[in-house]
Amino acid sequence: ASLKFPLKKLFVVDGSTRSSHSNAYMYGFFNNKRIVLYDTLLQQCKNDEEVVAVLAHELGHWKLNHVLYGFIMMQYTVVPLECLVYFASNLVSRYFEFQADAYAKKLGYAKELQAGLIRLQEENLGTMNPDPWYSAYHYTHPPLVERMSALDDKPDNEETKSSCEGREVDEGVP
Incomplete structure (x- = not known):
């Protein structure tokens, strides 16, 4: 039966040089579909019917639109999670x-x-607030503005640069 599968190429990849794992997969969108078979799969199948x-x-994945559904699923799961991870990473960076x-x-x-932060902000044409x-x-x-405010707050201790010279300072500053 003709499935009208828009196959552009059928590939056999040399997987045996890296592992004995065998696999096959279909990829591509629209009229650029490709099927890839591992050489190990061809070696491990007992006859042509198994191949x-x-x-x-793999054609079932195409006919049932699994690539499209997988793409959509990624957009609604991975992308939002990536946004949360990005936000969390920036929060940690700012805390540091x-x-x-x-x-x-x-x-x-x-x-x-x-003074140095102000100069950097001006030179980089950054937004002040x-x-x-x-x-x-x-x-x-x-x-x-937030960094200036934090630096203006009441000092953590009364030590100054001159009293710190030649001494090791506790690195566990919160």
């Missing part, structure tokens, strides 16, 4: 930036760090 059965299985700022402040360099929701999602570093 044809595997091809029939605040920690590093606090460490510099503990060493007595709050004012110098503020971006929308909080936008920056929370897109920025790996806290907005300048």
